[in-house]
Amino acid sequence: MDRSNWRNVSGLAAVALVVSLVGIGSLSAQEDHGSSPAPLTGLDYEEIKALYARYNQGSDFRDTELFLSAFAEDAVMTRGGRDIVGMDALRADRAERYQGKIGDVGRRHINGSYLITPTEDGATGRTYYLLLDVTTRQPTMLSSGYYEDDFVRTSDGWRIQHRTLLSYETVQ
Numbered sequence: 752m753d754r755s756n757w758r759n760v761s762g763l764a765a766v767a768l769v770v771s772l773v774g775i776g777s778l779s780a781q782e783d784h785g786s787s788p789a790p791l792t793g794l795d796y797e798e799i800k801a802l803y804a805r806y807n808q809g810s811d812f813r814d815t816e817l818f819l820s821a822f823a824e825d826a827v828m829t830r831g832g833r834d835i836v837g838m839d840a841l842r843a844d845r846a847e848r849y850q851g852k853i854g855d856v857g858r859r860h861i862n863g864s865y866l867i868t869p870t871e872d873g874a875t876g877r878t879y880y881l882l883l884d885v886t887t888r889q890p891t892m893l894s895s896g897y898y899e900d901d902f903v904r905t906s907d908g909w910r911i912q913h914r915t916l917l918s919y920e921t922v923q
Contacts, residue, residue, distance in 0.1 A: 788869040798909045799867050799876060799902055806911070807860035807880075813853050815845045823903055823910040830916045857886035858893065867902075873912065874902040894920045 791799075802821040809818025819841055822828070828835045828844075835844050860880050867876045877899050884891040896918035903912040 788871050791867065791869045791874060795874070795909065796865075796867055799874060800865060802902070802909060802911055803862050803865075803878060803898075806914075807862065810856075811858050811860060812855055813849045815842065815849065818845060821911050822914075823905055823912050826911055827913045828911075828916065829914070830918075857884060859883045859885050859890075870901075872901075873904055873909075876900040876902060894918050 805817055806821040809815065809821070819838060822838065822841060824838050826837070826841065828841060835841055860882055862878045862880050865876065865878045867874055877897055879895070879897045881895045882893045884893050896916065899915040899917065900911055901913040902909050904910075
């Protein structure tokens with residue numbers, strides 16, 4: 752190898768070393784200052800996705816306890832610009848919506864495109880939903896939208912701390 756090639760290789764090696772050291776220093780600084788939330792595990796993701804299922808099936812089968820099991824005790828649900836705050840208010844909302852009826856309401860919530868991100872306080876999530884009426888020969892879409900959620904880890908596992916429901920009604 753001639754001298755000019757050797758200098759080029761040496762120069763590139765020096766640049767690579769500096770870039771590596773700067774990168775390691777940046778990672779170390781982030782760890783030292785706690786600027787990155789702890790990553791979620793696969794189990795965390797599955798437990799959070801199970802909250803969507805408990806919420807949906809609790810609603811679809813008018814099962815208040817299953818529905819409420821998705822929420823933290825002091826949770827807030829924002830729907831139609833109105834905040835429903837705390838377990839007692841969520842329970843009262845379900846009583847009003849179910850009007851004493853129990854069992855299959857003939858509707859199905861379908862979720863997809865989960866986006867779950869760790870935060871310093873737990874996690875945030877957003878997922879799309881479709882709401883179908885399955886009592887008709889061809890299921891009818893009633894609405895679609897998405898949930899924006901803040902999740903918190905409690906002594907009972909992950910729970911919804913704040914849910915904002917954004918809905919696009921297709922049938923009244």
